[in-house]
Amino acid sequence: MKKSLIALSLGGLTIGITEFVMMGLLPDIASDMKVSIPVAGYLISSYALGVVIGAPLLVIAGRNYAPKKMLLILALMLAVFNALSIIAPDYNVLFASRFLSGLPHGAFFGVGAVVASRLADKGKEAQAISTMFAGLTIANLIGVPIGTYIGHHFIWRYTFVLIAIVGLLTFLAIYLWMPNLEKGESVNMKTQLQFFKKTEAWLIIGITAIGFGGLFAWISYIAPLLINVSKFEPEDVSSILILAGLGMVVGNFVGGKLADRFSPAPTTLALLMVMSLDLVLVYFFSFNQYVSLFLTFLTGAISFSVIAPIQMLMIRTAKGAEMIASASLQGSFNIGNALGAFLGGLPLAAGLSYSSPNLIGVAMSIIGMIITFILIKLHQKKVQLQHI
Template sequence: MKKSLIALSLGGLTIGITEFVIMGLLPDIASDMRVSIPVAGYLISAYALGVVIGAPLLVILGRNFPPKKMLLILALMLTVFNALSIIAPNYNFLFASRFLSGLPHGAFFGVGAVVASRLADKGKEAQAISIMFAGLTLANLIGVPIGTYIGHHFIWRYTFVLIAITGLLTFLFISLWMPALEKNGDVNMKTQLKFFKKTEAWLIIGITAIGFGGLFAWISYIAPLLINVSGFSPEDVSYILILAGLGMVVGNFAGGKLADKYSPAPTVMALLCLMVADLFMVYFFSYNQYLSLIFTFLTGAISFSVIAPIQMLMIQMAKDAEMIASSALQASFNIGNALGAFVGGLPLAAGYNYTSPNLVGIGMAFTGMIITFALIKRIKRSEFS
């Protein structure tokens, strides 16, 4: 494995812990900052807002930087903005630091995906991208549980010390191991934004925000599903989430291999079809603890297997605007995060049981399939025109 890809993966680990650990720390932060848990939950929204704004903005501002310099700047932002959370004197300061720490998220993955594909051996571009995203999956498997444990048993600020250290290591290893790739000439803003006039761009964004949102309709309410339907104790949930994280690691690498072997668009279509089938199984069989564990692993695996193929699809579609398009895709993932959690909660608010968000997830994944079908038809028409 190339050292440069390991450096990108470490950045993914830093981002993954930053994004997801806050969910497990909400009670500790709420108590320390003297706010309610719902108010503390706005810290999650602040981060997501930072991702959506920062992804295209930072890539546009840094469009004429060499890739290595851009990645170093983004790694430094990750480190400094997360370090601000360590010293946050009040809730408003912490809210601002969470927003700032979200800014480099999408841009790092967007630039990193393009760089990974350029560093890859021919025919293994998607696998190289999956190595970068492996850091994100490892964050869910290892980093988030460790960060949550530190926050619960010591002080939640120490978790952000851990994140700042991984951010600093990311900066160091990119500096040492990343080759000085040449920039793709001077690119003006008009050229970058021209891609978004294409229907294909918005179809891919729709697939990501809606289809991948099916994952978040499931995972946002996995704890009450496991406790109230499957019959697990609250103490079991953290261990079961590690099983989901393991599935994400396996699915991420599997998706990379599939996207290199087959065309990305049909691969995305097939994986979304599997997600629909899997969420049906979760809906019908969550009452059985053994089957619930199996489908927890499978849902994590299937959902994260979509990432590398759709990232590769976006890069292929976005000639001369790969970085901003790739970064916009990362913003779309976070829109899917928010959309899946919100829409998945509607049947619960209406009084339905904790399996009902999976029906929403099925609908979102199925809608993603329809959009993917439309994209494939459009690609075929352009090939024969």
């Protein structure tokens, strides 16, 4: 494996721990900050909001930088802004630090996805991108369970010390291993922003923000689901999250292979259909501990298998504006993060069971399927018109 892709994967590891460890730490932070779990869940939405805002703005601000310099700046931001959470004295400051931590997320993956595709061997672009996202899955396999364990058994703030250290290692790896790629052809922002006039662009954003949001309706409240419905002990959560992480590792690489072998749009449609069926199973059968463990692995695998097909779908649609389109896609993923966490918290605030957020996830996945179907039909119509 190329060292440059390993450097990008380390960035994915930093971002993955930052984004997903909050789900496992919700009970600890809620208790320490003396807020309810749904209110603590807004910390997830705050991070996602930072991603949505930071993704396009930072790519625009750094458009004149070489890719390596841009990635170095973003890696440093990841380390510094996560370090702020270590010293946050109250909920409001922690909320702000989570927002700041989200700012470089989308831009890093947006720039990194384009860089990975340029570094890839011909015909293996999606697999190169999935290598970068492998850091995200390894975070869920190893980093998030370790961070959750630290939060349960010591102090949750120590988890953010770990994240800051990994962020600095990312900076060092990019500095040492990333080649000095040229910026490529200079394209003014007006030309790049023309991409957002395409109907396809907004359909892909909708698929990502709503369809992929089904994952976050599940994982945002996985700790209380496992504790209150599956009846696991709180100290078991960090170990169980390893299963989710293992599923994400498997799903990420499977999704990369599927995206290189088949057309991305039908692949996305099929995977969203499977995700909706899976979340129905989570809702009905999480009371059984053995089934719950299996579904934890399966849901992680299915959800992350969607990433590479959607990423390739966006890049292929955005000829000449790949970087800002890819960054915006990361913002879309985190709109899904915010929507899933917020909408999934509504039935909990209404007093329903900790299984209920999964029904919200089912609805979001189905809406994502409908939008994907519209995108496929739109593409077919354009192809037919070209042959008239």
